[in-house]
Amino acid sequence: MSDDSADLRAHLDALNAPRPTRAWRRRTLELLAAPAARDEVLRRVRWYATKEPDLVGGRPFSDPSLRAEPGGRGRVWAAALLGDPGVIPLLDVIARRAAGVTREFEPSAKLAGGAVNALGEFTDPRALDVLRGLSRDVRYPGLGRQIAAAVEAAAARRGITPAQLVERGVPAHGLGRDGSLARDIGAYQAVLVIADPLTVRLTFTGADGRPLRTVPGALKVPFAAEIKELKSLVKQVRATLAAERTRVEALMAVERSWPYAEWCRYYRDHPVTGAVARGLVWEFEAPGGVWHAATPGEDVLVTVDGRALPDPTAGARVRLWHPARAFPGAVRAWRGFVTGNRMAQPFKQAFRETYRHAGPNGRAGAGPGPGFDGELRRVFAEGEWRVSHHDGTRFERGTAGRWREVRPADVPPLVFSEGTREVDLFLRVTALAEEEPFGAPSASAEIRGDVLRRVLPGTRIAGRCAVDGRFLVVRGELRTYKIHLGSAGVLMEPGNTRLSAEPARLPGPKGLFLPFEDERLTQIIGLAALLAADHRITDETLLRQIRRGA
Structure with missing residues (x-):
């Protein structure tokens, strides 16, 4: 199938290690000096990424094409050595296909490992972003170790740590410091913007000044290529934003700090990471080693009491604030700040579950409750x-x-x-x-209770709801209900009989602000809104349960 020269084909087929030697690389570049050889290698690599799978009997993982390719690892490395950034998305697809992520082809550890290690050769930030995505999606431990090794090798070449490489290599995707990008397409202006740490939006504004969430019909055909490119960019930005939320949250377990100037560059002012950083609380070191907590505002650091924190010096240290390191009063104050200012956090920080060691026998004094087990x-x-x-x-x-x-x-x-x-x-x-759907509340359940006490008073169901221990008690017109803060299970009074309510039937918390994403908390609030107006329920299955024993 390949038209490679005999020498080039034999050379590429001979690569039998995840990372080639310097001699192999030199010889590869010599053989790729001819334009025809370069074109053939790129054509074959493109085929690996775009080939339609031939699934045997429609079964997943049944196309043997990639596994049967003898020189696949050599070709992906040859393509990477050409230095063309256009190869990066191809290597991403190849790694996913060969690792079984797409469930199409018979897995090929050789080809997947070759693509991963070849990605580590690129200095382009997009390659690092691809490696981060692969580390999140790949399930094979061996390939995960190769991804980590590729990042370590890339960091070593630059004389920095892998963590520094990752945070310095986050792609900006062409966005401005405010996390937005505008393009004129026909008679419309398309605006891509990171609205908050969880949301990326694409809108189109015409002469009437009204932003549209969908592509205007006048643009779909004449500007199809531009629209496709924009949608692809939105997908990339969303992936990077999600990866940054995960990466920064992982720093909650690390005693790490940055010089203020470095933190500003790679965190606060970065077009993507900045959307995450500005939704968090940080600590800034003052002279004498005292740390002050604040969150980035509009060109100012804002303390918990709303005052401006003086700008630290360029070399002052910055670290991520953690409630386990703060006094209980400070934690309560920051929770009030977050809810009072409707500050959407990229992950649980102010409302994070914390655990401290307690007990002379060396065992955890706070942690999983009794009766729970798992691996x-x-x-x-x-x-x-x-x-x-x-x-x-x-x-x-x-x-x-x-x-x-x-x-x-x-x-x-x-x-x-x-x-x-x-x-x-x-x-x-x-x-x-x-x-144990109605057992003792977990730390997460206690956090939900705290959130509900803070956000429900401003809602139309506030007068019918109250947090009581492990339950949110809801007073309906027909009965009183107790929603468990851990499981979202519902008991009805009198008699503590159980109510079965399907989550899919629940109304969402319309316009209600929540400081972090929590599916169970959203479910609890939806249940509360439904049951507070139980006299308006039309679902006969629910009504029969409610009326029985009322």
């Missing part, structure tokens, strides 16, 4: 720590390539809190946890 093993804190759970929670620290268990009493506070949180959240969503 979990997760690496976190930039790969330095691992938490696992099976009949108990264990912390291990990576040292010289080996994992060594550390007593909970000796685990750093942030690592302990975040690791225990991982275990608790994991166990609460297992089937075992669901066996």
